[in-house]
Amino acid sequence: MDKKRVVVALGGNAILSKDASAEAQQAALRDTSKYLVEFVKKGNELIISHGNGPQVGNLLLQQTAGSTKDNPAMPLDTDVSMTQGSIGYWLQNAMGTELKKAGIDKPVATVVTQVVVDEADEAFKNPTKPIGPFYDEKGMQQQKLEHPEYEFVEDAGRGFRRVVPSPKPIDVVESDVVEIMVKNKIIPISVGGGGVPVIKTTNSLVGKEAVIDKDFASEKLAEKVNADMLVILTAVDNVYINFNKPNQKKLEKINIAELKTYIKVGQFAKGSMLPKVEAAIDFVQNTKNGSAIITSLQNVGKFLEDGSGTIIVK
Numbered sequence: 001m002d003k004k005r006v007v008v009a010l011g012g013n014a015i016l017s018k019d020a021s022a023e024a025q026q027a028a029l030r031d032t033s034k035y036l037v038e039f040v041k042k043g044n045e046l047i048i049s050h051g052n053g054p055q056v057g058n059l060l061l062q063q064t065a066g067s068t069k070d071n072p073a074m075p076l077d078t079d080v081s082m083t084q085g086s087i088g089y090w091l092q093n094a095m096g097t098e099l100k101k102a103g104i105d106k107p108v109a110t111v112v113t114q115v116v117v118d119e120a121d122e123a124f125k126n127p128t129k130p131i132g133p134f135y136d137e138k139g140m141q142q143q144k145l146e147h148p149e150y151e152f153v154e155d156a157g158r159g160f161r162r163v164v165p166s167p168k169p170i171d172v173v174e175s176d177v178v179e180i181m182v183k184n185k186i187i188p189i190s191v192g193g194g195g196v197p198v199i200k201t202t203n204s205l206v207g208k209e210a211v212i213d214k215d216f217a218s219e220k221l222a223e224k225v226n227a228d229m230l231v232i233l234t235a236v237d238n239v240y241i242n243f244n245k246p247n248q249k250k251l252e253k254i255n256i257a258e259l260k261t262y263i264k265v266g267q268f269a270k271g272s273m274l275p276k277v278e279a280a281i282d283f284v285q286n287t288k289n290g291s292a293i294i295t296s297l298q299n300v301g302k303f304l305e306d307g308s309g310t311i312i313v314k
C-alpha cells in the first residue's frame with residue numbers, strides 16, 4: 001500500500017470484551033496498539049477514533065448510583081467527553097509504548113472532539129443506540145422500576161440494553177486541529193465515542209444528551225481531514241453476504257453500487273454491520289479517490305501486505 005492518510009475506527013472488542021476494569025481495558029488497548037503501529041511503520045499518517053458504547057453506559061450507571069443533590073450525576077454529553085478522556089488516556093499511553101518499541105518518535109494526543117448534530121434529528125425522539133451492560137429480563141425490569149424514563153431493546157439475542165438517541169453527525173468542530181496535528185507528525189485520537197454531540201446556536205455550541213455512532217463520526221472526520229482511507233476495524237476479517245449461513249460469502253473488493261444492492265435486500269444487520277457499510281459508502285461517495293476498508297484488528301498486518309479485507313471503492 002502507498003503511504004496514505006488513514007482514519008482508523010476501533011470497534012468494541014479492541015477495548016472491552018467481558019472485564020470492564022481499567023486494567024483489562026488498558027491491557028486490551030496495549031494489544032490493539034501493536035496492530036495500529038503497523039500503519040505508522042509503513043509510513044502512513046494515522047488518525048485514531050474509537051467507540052464508547054459499553055464505557056459510557058457503565059459510566060452513567062456509576063454516576064447515577066453515586067449522585068446526591070450536592071454532587072449530581074453528569075449529563076450524557078459530559079459523560080461522552082469523560083470517556084473520550086479515559087479511553088484516550090489509555091490509548092495514547094499504550095501507543096506511546098508501542099511506538100517507542102518500534103523506534104518511532106511520534107507523539108500521540110487525544111482531542112476532546114465536539115460533533116455538530118441537528119436538534120431536529122428524528123433520532124432524538126427515537127432512541128436506538130445500545131449502551132452499557134446487557135441485562136436479562138429481570139435485570140431490565142429492575143432498571144425500569146428505578147428509572148422509568150429509560151428505554152431498552154433486545155440486542156441480537158444477547159440480552160437487553162439501554163438505548164439512547166443517536167443523531168447523525170453533520171460536522172466535526174475540531175477537524176482543523178486534527179489536520180494540523182497530522183501535518184506536524186502527531187498522531188491524534190479524535191471523535192472518540194462518536195464525538196460529544198452539540199447543536200449550533202447563534203454564538204455557541206450546546207451539548208445534547210446522545211451518543212453518536214463512531215463509524216459515522218469517523219467517516220465525517222475522514223472527509224474533513226482529507227484522508228485517503230477510512231479503515232473500520234471490527235471483529236470480522238470481512239463483510240459477508242448471507243452472514244452466518246451455510247452459503248455465506250466474503251466480500252473482498254467491491255464497488256458502492258454493488259454494496260447498495262446488498263443493503264436493499266437486508267444483507268447487513270442494523271446496529272452492527274449496516275452502519276459500517278453505510279459509513280464506508282459515504283466516504284467513498286463523498287471523496288474523490290477515497291477508499292474504505294472493513295476488516296479485523298488481527299488482519300491489519302495482512303491487509304497492509306496484500307490488501308486482504310473488504311475494500312470498498314467507487
Ligand SMILES: Nc1ncnc2c1ncn2[C@@H]1O[C@H](COP(=O)(O)OP(=O)(O)O)[C@@H](O)[C@H]1O
Binds near residue numbers: 011238243268271
Ligand atoms: N453481513 C455481515 N458480515 C459480517 N459481519 C456481520 C454481518 N452482519 C452482522 N455482522 C456482525 O457485525 C459485527 C460488527 O458489529 P459490532 O460488533 O456492532 O461492531 P463494533 O466492532 O464496532 O463493536 C461483526 O462482528 C459480525 O458479528
Ligand SMILES: NC(=O)OP(=O)(O)O
Binds near residue numbers: 051052192
Ligand atoms: N459511540 C459508538 O458508536 O460506540 P460503540 O461503537 O462502542 O457502540
